Amino acid sequence: MRRIPLEDLRPGMVVARTVMGFTGRALLTENTRLTDNYIVRLGKIGIGSVYIKDGLGDGEVPEIVSEKVLFSVSNNLNNSLKSFTVNNSINVTSFKKSVNLLLENILSNRNVLIQLEDIRSFSDYVFTHSINVAVYSIMTGISLGYSENRLADLGLGALLHDIGMLALDAQILNDPEALSIVDRNKIKLHPELGFNLLRQQREISTLSAHVAYQHHERVDGKGYPRGLEGSQILDYAKIVAVTDTFDAVISDRPHRTGCTTTDAMVVIKKLSGTHFDPVFVEAFASNVALYPVGSVLKLNTEHLAVVTSVNRFNSDRPRISVICNQAGDLIKPSYEIDLAETPEISVMRRLTYEETQIIRLRIAKESNLETGLPSKD
Numbered sequence: 477m478r479r480i481p482l483e484d485l486r487p488g489m490v491v492a493r494t495v496m497g498f499t500g501r502a503l504l505t506e507n508t509r510l511t512d513n514y515i516v517r518l519g520k521i522g523i524g525s526v527y528i529k530d531g532l533g534d535g536e537v538p539e540i541v542s543e544k545v546l547f548s549v550s551n552n553l554n555n556s557l558k559s560f561t562v563n564n565s566i567n568v569t570s571f572k573k574s575v576n577l578l579l580e581n582i583l584s585n586r587n588v589l590i591q592l593e594d595i596r597s598f599s600d601y602v603f604t605h606s607i608n609v610a611v612y613s614i615m616t617g618i619s620l621g622y623s624e625n626r627l628a629d630l631g632l633g634a635l636l637h638d639i640g641m642l643a644l645d646a647q648i649l650n651d652p653e654a655l656s657i658v659d660r661n662k663i664k665l666h667p668e669l670g671f672n673l674l675r676q677q678r679e680i681s682t683l684s685a686h687v688a689y690q691h692h693e694r695v696d697g698k699g700y701p702r703g704l705e706g707s708q709i710l711d712y713a714k715i716v717a718v719t720d721t722f723d724a725v726i727s728d729r730p731h732r733t734g735c736t737t738t739d740a741m742v743v744i745k746k747l748s749g750t751h752f753d754p755v756f757v758e759a760f761a762s763n764v765a766l767y768p769v770g771s772v773l774k775l776n777t778e779h780l781a782v783v784t785s786v787n788r789f790n791s792d793r794p795r796i797s798v799i800c801n802q803a804g805d806l807i808k809p810s811y812e813i814d815l816a817e818t819p820e821i822s823v824m825r826r827l828t829y830e831e832t833q834i835i836r837l838r839i840a841k842e843s844n845l846e847t848g849l850p851s852k853d
């Protein structure tokens with residue numbers, strides 16, 4: 477499967493992953509064949525891209541959080557935010573309930589790795605972003621051996637890290653890349669606005685409230701709002717700084733498709749030591765699949781193979797389907813190998829995006845799938 481930007485979607489393409497809407501409702505379910513009408517509707521809702529089947533890694537990818545839990549959390553959050561905009565009061569119980577639901581679900585799915593990017597509407601960005609940052613932060617906390625109480629505090633801080641944004645004009649948030657300097661400076665007020673809101677809530681721990689205050693600080697002291705550095709920044713805020721950036725980089729924005737999780741990790745690792753504390757970068761990185769499902773690998777045998785499933789404990793040795801022989805001819809039918817059980821075979825490298833496109837085109841042509849890729853003839 478492959479993430480395709482809205483402008484390249486064509487009727488006949490088959491949806492590989494359900495597209496969820498604002499309240500956790502499915503906008504398009506897996507296996508739906510796109511029509512002109514669907515594509516126009518996706519555009520109106522503000523969906524930036526969709527996963528499409530292309531004959532490579534189209535199998536099921538395990539969810540970190542089940543659709544059912546995501547649906548309840550989205551509903552809870554939606555209602556809490558509505559009551560916040562009407563009464564300017566925070567329904568702490570409802571937010572805590574959401575965090576507990578996420579926490580329970582993640583703890584029962586501890587072996588699942590992050591490998592795909594969420595597809596979401598631009599206008600829901602702050603909302604879905606908050607849930608993702610909470611999920612990634614809890615996963616990082618689990619890797620660090622945090623107790624359930626600490627995970628709940630971290631999760632609540634992560635879920636509410638951008639709550640100060642709600643005090644800003646919605647217009648500013650919808651197109652953050654076309655902002656004036658004045659608007660940029662207004663956005664920089666959101667950590668303090670969020671902290672001031674949260675610290676008035678007795679049921680929210682000071683540590684959680686400080687996540688909102690400190691999540692844009694950098695370990696080298698060049699962040700905002702206070703320019704804190706190193707150990708002056710709380711661990712929870714250091715975690716959210718990493719997960720917040722990761723989710724922002726993989727997200728579609730108007731006129732820009734988000735990066736893959738692999739490219740996003742390259743960005744995060746480059747900023748390790750300046751923006752981020754390396755300890756937390758490493759803890760987070762251990763949750764991101766090295767070779768996500770659908771990526772194409774070159775083996776030491778010169779064969780090409782596509783990743784069909786990944787294993788947390790052997791993330792550099794996934795299960796693969798061998799698709800091309802040494803001469804570059806497609807193998808039919810392809811055959812599966814579990815690299816974890818085949819020590820004599822090793823991965824030389826992951827193919828580049830362009831190299832993978834060529835393989836995808838050949839396979840899609842033979843499988844009669846509409847890919848939207850330019851035809852070579």
Ligand SMILES: [Fe+2]
Pocket residue numbers: 637638666691692
């Ligand atoms: Fe923020």
